[in-house]
Amino acid sequence: MMKEKIKIFLNTDLLEKYLLGLTTDLETLQVERYIAMYPEVRKEYSELQDNLEDFAKSYALKAPEGLKEKILNTVKAQNTSKRKFINFAIAASFITFLFAAASYFFYHQNRSLQEENSVVTNQIKVLEADMKQRLEDVRNQFIVLNNPQTKKYTVMGNKKARDLKAVAYVNPVKKLSYINVQNLPHLQEGQCLQMWAEVNGKMINLGIIKEAGNKDNLLAMPYADNAVGYITIEPEGGNQTPTVDNIVANIAF
Amino acid sequence: MSALLENHIVELLQERNEKAISLLYENYSDTLYGVAFKVVKDEMLAQDVLQESFVKIWKKADSYDPTKAKLFTWLFRITRNTAIDKLRSSKTKTDKEIQIDVSDVYKLGVEGVHPDFIDMRTHLNTIDHKYQIVLEALFFEGMTQQEASEELDIPLGTIKSRLKIGLRELRKIYIETTLLLFFINLIA
Numbered sequence: 001m002m003k004e005k006i007k008i009f010l011n012t013d014l015l016e017k018y019l020l021g022l023t024t025d026l027e028t029l030q031v032e033r034y035i036a037m038y039p040e041v042r043k044e045y046s047e048l049q050d051n052l053e054d055f056a057k058s059y060a061l062k063a064p065e066g067l068k069e070k071i072l073n074t075v076k077a078q079n080t081s082k083r084k085f086i087n088f089a090i091a092a093s094f095i096t097f098l099f100a101a102a103s104y105f106f107y108h109q110n111r112s113l114q115e116e117n118s119v120v121t122n123q124i125k126v127l128e129a130d131m132k133q134r135l136e137d138v139r140n141q142f143i144v145l146n147n148p149q150t151k152k153y154t155v156m157g158n159k160k161a162r163d164l165k166a167v168a169y170v171n172p173v174k175k176l177s178y179i180n181v182q183n184l185p186h187l188q189e190g191q192c193l194q195m196w197a198e199v200n201g202k203m204i205n206l207g208i209i210k211e212a213g214n215k216d217n218l219l220a221m222p223y224a225d226n227a228v229g230y231i232t233i234e235p236e237g238g239n240q241t242p243t244v245d246n247i248v249a250n251i252a253f
Numbered sequence: 254m255s256a257l258l259e260n261h262i263v264e265l266l267q268e269r270n271e272k273a274i275s276l277l278y279e280n281y282s283d284t285l286y287g288v289a290f291k292v293v294k295d296e297m298l299a300q301d302v303l304q305e306s307f308v309k310i311w312k313k314a315d316s317y318d319p320t321k322a323k324l325f326t327w328l329f330r331i332t333r334n335t336a337i338d339k340l341r342s343s344k345t346k347t348d349k350e351i352q353i354d355v356s357d358v359y360k361l362g363v364e365g366v367h368p369d370f371i372d373m374r375t376h377l378n379t380i381d382h383k384y385q386i387v388l389e390a391l392f393f394e395g396m397t398q399q400e401a402s403e404e405l406d407i408p409l410g411t412i413k414s415r416l417k418i419g420l421r422e423l424r425k426i427y428i429e430t431t432l433l434l435f436f437i438n439l440i441a
Contacts, residue, residue, distance in 0.1 A: 011413075013398050013413050016391075016398075016413075016416055017397075017398075019326065020329075020330060020333065020391070020392070021330035021334065022397070032321065046323075047420075048420060049322070049323045049325070049326045050323075051420040051421070052325070052326060052329060052392075052420070053284075053323070053325045053326075053329075055388060055392070055420065056284050056285075056287070056288050056325070056392075057284050057287075059284070059287035059288060059290075059291050060283040060284045060286075060287040061283060061286050061287040061290055062283055062286075063283055063286040063300075063303065064286075064296070064300060067282070067286075067300055067303065067304070068275075068282065070304060071274070071278060071303065071307045071308075072271070072274060072275060072278070074304055074307070074308055075271060075274050075307060075308060075311045076271060078308060078311065078312070079271065
C-alpha cells in the first residue's frame, strides 16, 4: 500500500520539477513531506541531485579571465552600499526621531501657550467689563455727589445699634440714590446687617453690609419716588424678608 | 565536490563571509558559466548571467537550507533561472531561434571547453540522442515537461521516462568515465 503510494509519487514529475525549483508552493510542501517521510524518495532525490550535477558539469566551460574579479568586486560593492545604506538609514531614523520629538515639543508648547493666551484674553475681558462697571459707578457717584440737587441724609442707628452711622445721597432729578455706611455697630456672633428698600410697597433686598471694604464705597440703591430704606439685623448669611423688629435705621428719601 | 569543502562554503555563506563567494567561484564557476552559456548562447550574456547569479547567491545566502538541497542544486537553480529570465527579457522569439543556429556553429569554436570534461562530453554524445534532447529542453531551454512534449512532439509520459532514464544513463556514463580515467591513471 505504502510502496504503491511512493511508486505513484515517483511516477509523477514532481520530484524532477522540485529539483529544478519549478514546483508551486503547494507542490513544494508535498514533495518535501515525501522526502522527509520516505527513504526511497530521499534516495531518489539525492541521486537526481548528483545526476544533475554530473549533467551540468558535462557542459562546463572555462569562465572568462577577469570575470572572477568583476564578480567579487560587485559582491563587495553590494556589501559596502548595503552598509552605507544602513548607516544612512540609521542617520535618517535619528533625524526623523529628532524631528518628531521637536514637533511634539513645539506642538505642546504651542498648545499650552494658546491655552494661556485664551485665559489671559478672558481675564482682560473680565477686567475690562469690571472696570467699565466701576467707571460707570464712579461717574454716577460723581454726578450724584456733585449735583446741587442731590440731598444728603445722615442716617443714625436707633438704640439697637447706636454705633451705626451712614450717609445717604439721593438725586430725584437723575433718579439715583447711594448710601455710604461709615461705621458699623458691634454685632453679636452670627448676626449681620442687611439693607432693604421699600419701593412701591415691595421690600427689595439690597444685600448684606460687610464689615470691611464698604466704608469708602457708595452702595447704589434702586431709586424710587417716596422710597424708604431700612437697615436690619439679620442672622448671618442674610434673610429673605426683613425682620421688622430688628430695624436699626431707616432712610426716608 | 567534497562534502567537507561544501560544508565549509555553506558555513562561510551563512556567516556572510565574502570568502564564500571566492570559494564558490573557484569550485563552481566553470560549471555554472557552462550552464548559463548553454541557456543564453551568448558569451556576454552568459557573463552577465553569472555575475547576476553570484549577486543573488550572496543576497539569498540566508535562505539556503542544506537539508533541502545540495549546494550545487541550489546554485544550479539560481543560475538556470537567472539565465532563462535573461534570455526571455533580452530576446524576441525569432531572435532566439536565430541565436540557437548561430551558437551551434559558434560552440564548435569555443576554446573554453574545460579539459577535465572533454572525455565526459564525448561520452555524453553517446547517450541516446532522444534522451539528450529531452534533458536539454528541460534544463536549458526553460521548457516545462508539458512544453517539451508539445515542442518535441513527444507524449508527456515519454518525456517523463526519458528524463528519468536520461539522468540515469548519464550517471552510469559518468561513473564509467571516472573508472576509465582511474584505470588510465593507474596504467600511466
